[in-house]
Amino acid sequence: MQYSEKVMDHFNNPRNVGVIDDADGVGEVGNPVCGDMMKISIKVDDDSISDVMFQTLGCGAAIATSSIVTEMAKGMTLEQAVAISKKQVADELDGLPPAKMHCSILATDGLKAAVDDYLNKNGREPISGGLAHDDPNFDPHAIEPEEVCDVEG
Amino acid sequence: MQYSEKVMDHFNNPRNVGVIDDADGVGEVGNPVCGDMMKISIKVDDDSISDVMFQTLGCGAAIATSSIVTEMAKGMTLEQAVAISKKQVADELDGLPPAKMHCSILATDGLKAAVDDYLNKNGREPISGGLAHDDPNFDPHAIEPEEVCDVEG
Amino acid sequence: MSDNRFVYFDYAATTPVDPRVLDAMTPYFTELFGNANSLYGVGRQAFNALEDARSRVARSIGAAEPREIIFTSGGTESDNAAIIGITRAIAPKGGHVIVSAFEHHAILGPAHLLEKDGYDVTYLRPRADGVVHVEDLQSALREDTVLVSVMHANNELGTIQPIAELAAAAHASGALMHTDAAQSVGQIPFNVVELGIDAATFSSHKIYGPKGVGVLYLRRGVRFQPQINGGGQEFKRRSGTQNVGGAIGFATALELMLEDQSEEIARLTGLREKFEKGVISALENTEVSAKADNRLPNIAHMLIKGVEGESMLLQLDAKGVAVSTGSACSSGSLEPSHVLLSIGCPQELAHGSLRASFGRFTTEEDIDYFLEVFPPIVNRLRAMSPVYDKMFGSSAK
Amino acid sequence: MSDNRFVYFDYAATTPVDPRVLDAMTPYFTELFGNANSLYGVGRQAFNALEDARSRVARSIGAAEPREIIFTSGGTESDNAAIIGITRAIAPKGGHVIVSAFEHHAILGPAHLLEKDGYDVTYLRPRADGVVHVEDLQSALREDTVLVSVMHANNELGTIQPIAELAAAAHASGALMHTDAAQSVGQIPFNVVELGIDAATFSSHKIYGPKGVGVLYLRRGVRFQPQINGGGQEFKRRSGTQNVGGAIGFATALELMLEDQSEEIARLTGLREKFEKGVISALENTEVSAKADNRLPNIAHMLIKGVEGESMLLQLDAKGVAVSTGSACSSGSLEPSHVLLSIGCPQELAHGSLRASFGRFTTEEDIDYFLEVFPPIVNRLRAMSPVYDKMFGSSAK
Ligand SMILES: Cc1ncc(COP(=O)(O)O)c(C=O)c1O
Ligand SMILES: Cc1ncc(COP(=O)(O)O)c(C=O)c1O
DSSP states (O other), X not given: OOOOXXXXXXXXXXXXXXXXXXXXXXXXXXXXXXXXEEEEEEEEETTEEEEEEEEEESOHHHHHHHHHHHHHHTTXXXXXXXXXXXXXXXXXXXXXXXXXXXXXXXXXXXXXXXXXXXXXXXXXOOOSXXXXXXXXXXXXXXOOTTOOOOOOO | OOOXXXXXXXXXXXXXXXXXXXXXXXXXXXXXXXTEEEEEEEEEETTEEEEEEEEEESOHHHHXXXXXXXXXXXXXXXHHHHTOOHHHHHHHTTOOOGGGHXXXXXXXXXXXXXXXXXXXXXXXXXXXXXXXXGSTTOOTTOOOTTOOOOOOO | OOTTOOEEXXXXXXXXXXXXXXXXXXXXXTTTOOOTTOOSHHHXXXXXXHHHHHHHHHHHHTOSOGGGEEEESOHHHHHHIIIIIIHHHHOTTOOEEEEETTOOHHHHHHHHHHXXXXXXXXXEOOOTTSOOOHHHHHHHOOTTEEEEEOOSBOXXXXXXXXXXXXXXXXXXXXXXXXXXOTTTBTTBOOOHHHHTOSEEEEEGGGTTSOTTOEEEEEOTTOOOOOSXXXXXXXXXXXXXXXXXXXXXXXXXXXXXXXXXXXXXXHHHHHHHHHHHHHHHHHSSSEEESOOOSOBOTTEEEEEETTSOHHHHHHHHHHTTEEOBOTTOOTTOTTSOOHHHHHTTOOHHHHTTEEEEEOOTTOOHHHHHHHHHHHHHHHHHHHHHOSSHHHHHSXXXX | OOTTOOEEOBTTTOOOOOHHHHHHHGGGTTTTOOXXXXXXXXXXXXXXXXXXXXXXXXXXXXXXXXXXEEEESXXXXXXXXXXXXXXXXXXXXOOEEEEETTOOHHHXXXXXXXXXXXXXXXXXXXXXXXXXXXXXXXXXXXXXXXXXXXXXXXXXTOBBOOHHHHHHHHHHTTOEEEEEOTTTBTTBOOOHHHHTOSEXXXXXXXXXXXXXXXXXXXXXXXXXXXXXXXXXXXXXXSOSOOOHHHHHHHHHHHXXXXXXXXXXXXXXXXXXXXXXXXXXXXXXXXXXXXXXXXXXXXXXXXXXXXXXXXXXXXXXXXXXXEOBOXXXXXXXXXXXXXXXXXXXXXXXXXXXXXXXXXXXXXXXXHHXXXXXXXXXXXXXXXXXXXXXXXXXXXXXX
């Protein structure tokens, strides 16, 4: 399994780490029991994301996808932000190992949750269409068919 | 599988090769279909073996055991000659690989057959007690339990 | 603190070939290249070398006879062959097998296969101390138990198992005993007769020998169904043209391990303790994973709470330090180590495990360097976590 | 004629590692020793090297994708895995398998195992020319035939089999096709797509690569049940820490074979013809064993009537010449080669077979030397035989 240079860059120098104190919306997805968890806070200005910060506990891919998604989202409309797909996140990072594709769901779900939280706080309908993490059939362990299992000796 | 130096010596410089033209007894055992065959001819003097020669078609061990058995038999009484065991033959050669132990039966059987032939020609009873090769249950392929199968690549 | 520094703390994953081992092997690639099954000179040379290696391995582990040593392609093959080959030979129609729950996948894999084929398999749990207790084995043994397999030292925790007692219990119940000694052989005393085992697994690349070479020890008289068939090499127990150079590499590597074993035990234990104490005193919420005292000298396994293993590993890598983490299976960092779970470690902690394993070329300075670079990494990752304070911070107390 | 001369005519048994191959492998023993499954730098280097080797092998045999290449411990393991792994995956409850009767024991062994487990196995006989004919395969194919395995070139006779036609026939009947290409790959053109095969076996030590390394080609989509389980390496198809240096050795060795393949085909064919003609003209009652013209450039296989193989071999060895004989299985010189018997050779002739196989370092002078020392050996052995004149002498005519 190999991470792209771009993944490693975002992992080693994650952008927008932290919490926005007076955030307009906050999303929190994942679970420490599963090994990864993300919290994302956004400022919204005229239905566009004007600022975004994240905190993530997780593997290299979880941190890198969190970081890139904050860069991608900044300046987007809410509609655009919730439409970011896991494939777009992976592409933006020059690809992810098949076994790590699920990590991009953490990031896109986190962003969706933050947007819905903002809308909810403002008495508006959610627009994310639901989170993968809320689906009872969602299996964060599900991996792409091409996955190669690496092992400790 | 490894032959001892003594086996290799007897294989490379077999003693007593040939046929005694006026032999008193001749033994012929084995079968070209099985891959080994031995012919041994003896001169008998006062119920002792005064001369002995052999011809053998067969593997290194077949030739070496044939050669050593002629050396062992020369000067022996007929009784002593038929009592030579396959183990004695092998010991005399500093051992044989387990897979080749059956070869010493070829040599001891050949000698027994020659002695019995001599006795028979002289109207006397055979003393060898029978040949392994005459036993319908004799399996020349039977190998020692320790045998290791070597293989061509 | 130089960024060019390379500190290898993953000797339990694999080791470099010792130059002396490589020297011993080298002639067998070129001049002495014969097939050990050929009758002519260059073949006999190969055969003699192979049998010499076999005798030396037998002597090194206290085996009664060289033919109890079967050369294989590695620890994984040896494990598979032991579990399946012995069980199927003794109980072709089914029976009961016991393996510990924290065995390497090379044991668990074939155990699952046997289960699929109708055998009963018990996955015996070690206790929280990281040890399989004899009483627990005794309760698990049944009249139809064919084989018990418990590893000599666990490859993650480093805990050493009471193999002699376990073997005695297995034998008392009429079962055979296999032990996977891939992590222990060479590191600590290992004698098949003293342990009273019937079969054992070794892997060359864990002891400064070449990769792709292993040994299956099979006590004389143990019934066995070969798992790779063909030309009948290795006393008909493992077919395939033998890797003569590899066998010599393994034999040499093992002898070198034994040469200075007691000095190395002392030296590595010292390094390990320095490492463990250093981490615990530098970082809150860290501890040694398994509480048993009887552990390999060379493996430190720790829980670094509130941090995910892979991210720790990658950050260390950026500093030139190679370690492993029980949760680094790329089938997802989501899958915590089955070893930690087997001793009752909660999942959220199991994600943050760190294994540092030391070896022949590890120095005090390596440990010092690690203790310099590691705490800032953990602190940074914990600071980046949305839950660290909540779960482990002083406010959580 | 010097007694110190060493003439190696057993390249089909094994080859020395080419110095260029050894050079390519060497760094992976020491500096680049990482475990290819580890995430840190030295592990990633090993991973990259392994995957590079995989791609190069894939390219060399025309495979569609690198992941169709599975590194194993040798030809024997690949053969076993192919026969059992494919058959059991496709027909877990039984079915029909066809293997040719003159396959290597690494195929016949697992075929017998399948038979024991209730599968039907047909051992398809080649004809007297040393070739498996398509019509014969067609008659043997059944509706429930799962797998056909016919070797690309026979390791004793050197005869090349019509794999493309055989594969087409197998496919037309819904069966998969495996070929054991241990003797042919590198020697003659080999392309998995042109041959239309689903699986193939290769062995490194036959092509100047290291011993203990092989490849199983498995076309994408072919169902397979792994025969060695554990960590899930090799795309879950063959567990065990990979022998990275070995994989690189294999890839390099194969590429070197391809580099001058056509020149070597011409050169070796010339040597083989000189050898065969030289033997026939020097010695009565000798002939090439298999009549087919389409034979490997580098294997001469002859019947030397009225002589036993091992004794011939040992006498040649005393002259520094290494050859092999189909009857040299030490389970008894009494067991003639199953290959010769399969093409209808009478047992008494099969005992006297001689295989001389040539390679990269064989010269004209080697052949000349052989033709000098060989006839006196045969004449001496024939003179020592109690039956030569009777069976083959002029009086026997
Ligand atoms: C305890 C244990 N058993 C088996 C193995 C597998 O051995 P190999 O890597 O030689 O296949 C390993 C290491 O990978 C191990 O640590
Ligand atoms: C045709 C054929 N198949 C399989 C094998 C076995 O390969 P290995 O020696 O690598 O186990 C050989 C050679 O021994 C062979 O010639």
